[in-house]
Amino acid sequence: MTIPKKLTFLSLVNNSVSSFSERPALGYVGKKSLTYHQVGEKVRHLRDRLIQNGIKKGDKVVLLAQNMPHWGVSYLAVTSMGAVVVPVLIDFTAEEIYKILEHSDAKGIIVSEKQAHKLSGGLPAKVNFAILMDNFIPLSLGNLELNGSVVEAKASQYAVAEKPAGEEPSEHDLAAILYTSGTTGKPKGVMLSHKNILSNAANTLDMQPVIPEDRLLSVLPLPHTYECTIGFIIPFMSGSSVYYLDKLPTPAVLLPAMQKVKPTMMLTVPLIIEKVYQNRVLPKLTGSAVMRTLMRSERLKKLFHRLAIKKINKAFGGHIHFFGIGGAKLNPETERFLRNARFPYAIGYGLTETAPLVAGSGPQHTKFQSTGPVIPGQEMRILDPNPHTGEGEILARGPHVMQGYYKEPELTREVFTSDGWFKTGDLGTIDEDGYLFIRGRLKNVIISSTGENIYPEDIEAVINTEQHVQDSLVYELKGKLVAKVHLNYEEIDKRYHELKESAGQSYHELKESAGQSYQELKASANQLYAQVQEKVKERLEEIQRRVNARLNRFSRLTMIEEQDEPFEKTPTKKIKRFLYHDQKKDES
Numbered sequence: 001m002t003i004p005k006k007l008t009f010l011s012l013v014n015n016s017v018s019s020f021s022e023r024p025a026l027g028y029v030g031k032k033s034l035t036y037h038q039v040g041e042k043v044r045h046l047r048d049r050l051i052q053n054g055i056k057k058g059d060k061v062v063l064l065a066q067n068m069p070h071w072g073v074s075y076l077a078v079t080s081m082g083a084v085v086v087p088v089l090i091d092f093t094a095e096e097i098y099k100i101l102e103h104s105d106a107k108g109i110i111v112s113e114k115q116a117h118k119l120s121g122g123l124p125a126k127v128n129f130a131i132l133m134d135n136f137i138p139l140s141l142g143n144l145e146l147n148g149s150v151v152e153a154k155a156s157q158y159a160v161a162e163k164p165a166g167e168e169p170s171e172h173d174l175a176a177i178l179y180t181s182g183t184t185g186k187p188k189g190v191m192l193s194h195k196n197i198l199s200n201a202a203n204t205l206d207m208q209p210v211i212p213e214d215r216l217l218s219v220l221p222l223p224h225t226y227e228c229t230i231g232f233i234i235p236f237m238s239g240s241s242v243y244y245l246d247k248l249p250t251p252a253v254l255l256p257a258m259q260k261v262k263p264t265m266m267l268t269v270p271l272i273i274e275k276v277y278q279n280r281v282l283p284k285l286t287g288s289a290v291m292r293t294l295m296r297s298e299r300l301k302k303l304f305h306r307l308a309i310k311k312i313n314k315a316f317g318g319h320i321h322f323f324g325i326g327g328a329k330l331n332p333e334t335e336r337f338l339r340n341a342r343f344p345y346a347i348g349y350g351l352t353e354t355a356p357l358v359a360g361s362g363p364q365h366t367k368f369q370s371t372g373p374v375i376p377g378q379e380m381r382i383l384d385p386n387p388h389t390g391e392g393e394i395l396a397r398g399p400h401v402m403q404g405y406y407k408e409p410e411l412t413r414e415v416f417t418s419d420g421w422f423k424t425g426d427l428g429t430i431d432e433d434g435y436l437f438i439r440g441r442l443k444n445v446i447i448s449s450t451g452e453n454i455y456p457e458d459i460e461a462v463i464n465t466e467q468h469v470q471d472s473l474v475y476e477l478k479g480k481l482v483a484k485v486h487l488n489y490e491e492i493d494k495r496y497h498e499l500k501e502s503a504g505q506s507y508h509e510l511k512e513s514a515g516q517s518y519q520e521l522k523a524s525a526n527q528l529y530a531q532v533q534e535k536v537k538e539r540l541e542e543i544q545r546r547v548n549a550r551l552n553r554f555s556r557l558t559m560i561e562e563q564d565e566p567f568e569k570t571p572t573k574k575i576k577r578f579l580y581h582d583q584k585k586d587e588s
Contacts, residue, residue: 003205003237007171007198009079012237013043020239023212026069029243029257034069036239039076046077046110046136053108053129053138057082057167060104060177064088064097064119065112065133067222067244072232074110074133075222079176079194082169086177086189087223089571094118100179101127104189104406111139171195177406178225180352180570189406190352192225200355200400201233203377208322208346208362210265212239215319217263219249219272224571225356226326230348231267240265255315262317269327270334271573273345277334278467279488281308302340309341322346322363326356327572329438329457332369333465339368347371349436351424353402353415358394358424359436370435375400382430383423390429391453393442395421427455444577446476448554454481459557462550466543471567473575480558484580485540486566536562 004011016025017040027033034042055061061078063085065071078085086104088097101109102124111119112133119130130139169175175194216235220227235242243261247253285304286292294300313320326348338345348360349371358380361372374380378398385392401422404412415423427439440455448454456474463472463483470488474481540560548556567575 003202004198007202008169008173008194009076009175009198010081010168012198012233013040013076013080016236016239020212023239024241025236026072026242027244028069028246029217029260033241033243034073039073042070042073042136043077043080046073046131047081049131049136049138050077050081050083050108053131055081055083055108057169058084058174059108060084060086060106062086062088062097062101062104062106062109063111063133063223064090064109064115066090066114067218068112068133068246069244070112070133070136071222072236072242075228075232076236078110079169082167082173084174084177086179087228088179089221089223090115091221091571092179094121098122098124100189104177104179110136169194171198174403178223178352180224188408188411190225191403191406192355193403195399196355196402197225197229197233197400198237199377199398200357200375201229201237203375203400204230204234204357204360205238206376207360210234210238210240214238214240214264215261216240216242216265216267217257217261218242218244218267219254220267220269221571225352226350226572227267229356230324230326258315258317262319264319265322265324266316266320267324267326269573270325270330271328273323273325273338274331274334274464276312277337278465281312281337282467284308305337305340306342309338309343313343320344324348326350326360328574329440329461330369331461331464335368339366349426349438353422354396354424355400355402357400358396367431367433367435370431370437372436373434374436379421380430380436381421382428383417383421385429391427391439392429394424394426394428394436394438396424397421446481452554454555459483459547459551459555462547463543463560466546468539469543471563471575473563473567473577473580474557475577475580481556483544483557483560484563484567485543485560486563487536487539 004015017036020036022035022037024033025036025039050061061083063071063074063078065074075085075087086100086106088100092100097118098121106124106127108129108131109119109123109127110131110133116132116139123130131137132139171194173194174191175197176192178190178192180188180190214235216231218227218231220231222228222232232242243257243263245253245257284291285295285308295304321344323343323345325345330347335345344363346361346363346366347370348357350356350358350360357375358378359371359374361367366372378400379396381395382390382392383395395417397420415425417423425442427442427445429437429439431437440457444456446454446456459474459481460472460483463469463474463485468487469485471486473484475484476482540562544557544560547560551557568579569575
């Protein structure tokens with residue numbers, strides 16, 4: 001680890017390139033990586049091209065691409081010359097991307113070939129150039145897509161007669177504007193300075209060292225600050241190697257990749273490890289009466305957990321010493337398994353506005369259901385804690401806290417106290433050891449008729465431990481607690497899953513295949529659908545009984561109903577609750 005004396009991206013690039021010159025830096029799985037020296041050369045090349053296109057200190061440049069080695073090169077090129085990078089999630093629609101380009105005042109965009117089609121509808125007037133991230137060749141703005149292939153323009157089309165010198169950024173200069181999809185509906189442009197991001201990276205390294213020999217396999221989206229700071233900037237600061245997939249991280253792609261890379265460190269969201277436990281581990285540990293009896297012994301349970309984790313660790317490549325989990329609360333049952341198995345997991349808590357980490361710990365210092373103490377060099381406290389429970393809104397202050405929301409001075413003022421503390425919007429407690437425990441989002445808290453605080457996230461954590469549950473959403477309806485549940489249909493009896501699919505076919509398709517009359521087909525389809533619905537209803541009632549038996553009196557559910565389609569989620573796999581607000585109002 002060699003932290004630059006000056007916390008700017010120019011200093012970071014110069015420092016890491018000189019310190020780790022021939023070490024592998026960024027690469028695709030199974031292919032030769034770019035060395036730190038090669039990254040430095042590409043950064044300089046792209047920086048020159050940006051200058052040729054008129055980009056100067058403070059100008060905004062959008063990045064639109066899937067995870068790839070050149071994403072990091074592009075990020076470093078823009079920030080190290082004093083311009084402002086605007087990373088965009090590929091989940092955004094073409095319309096959303098247009099709005100971000102417009103709102104950010106971007107003058108240019110660096111886009112991958114796979115994402116270039118999202119620009120074919122046109123670009124705002126201020127955007128005067130586009131560069132292909134795959135090879136850093138300019139694109140013709142007038143014809144970004146033709147017959148499915150990207151059209152390249154001649155480099156001379158954008159060159160200027162004189163190449164001005166780039167300006168060195170200062171620590172407090174704006175480095176990035178991050179537009180989050182979040183769970184609140186309205187995207188906001190979070191402004192982070194060089195010092196915001198790099199101080200958080202350096203302070204995190206004080207908590208968890210990273211060395212040049214570490215290898216990371218990147219599976220989360222780089223535009224999200226969790227993956228960007230911890231999964232890209234920290235490794236680059238430390239001389240480590242990061243590897244990217246050139247396909248979606250499905251199990252069929254991910255598992256072979258882990259065997260090739262043999263990562264020592266990984267970053268995930270809770271959903272990934274929770275589903276590994278619920279779908280692969282739990283059925284084997286509870287699949288027979290004998291195993292269920294043996295699992296009643298705490299000593300034997302720990303032994304079986306350790307045996308199970310050995311197989312998981314082997315599937316992960318066998319060299320994991322840091323398995324970071326962030327972005328949402330980890331299910332208690334899954335965490336108990338990881339603790340029993342002595343798996344090197346670590347949980348962190350943060351937000352885009354805090355670049356991102358507020359609290360965290362290394363695997364050796366975790367505490368059950370806690371996100372750890374405040375990161376060194378930063379501050380954290382609870383606003384007006386409840387005298388009985390200690391609960392209150394979590395506040396953060398320090399060099400990692402954002403400059404504000406772009407073009408939103410009123411909104412910025414709303415999230416800061418008069419003495420400069422950032423209001424996270426999350427509720428939590430801090431114990432006597434300084435460890436933070438998250439209770440939930442302030443805006444999600446439900447007040448019962450008798451005055452108790454009910455946290456939907458806690459109830460959802462219980463529901464999601466059920467074998468046949470994929471996801472759940474708890475909310476209040478007419479004074480009652482209700483849950484929507486998306487079932488894991490692969491785990492449900494295959495016959496009824498097929499019945500449901502059959503019932504969902506059009507009458508025309510059924511008529512073509514069976515040769516029956518319309519009325520016969522309609523009656524048959526309705527009968528099939530009724531059978532499926534009855535089975536699903538029985539399953540949901542079973543889930544409700546088991547869940548309510550584990551909840552306190554005022555947190556018990558009045559009803560659980562099926563959510564047919566998967567919930568829409570943020571990049572860190574949190575349900576976009578705001579999308580279901582209108583739906584809930586309609587129901588009431």
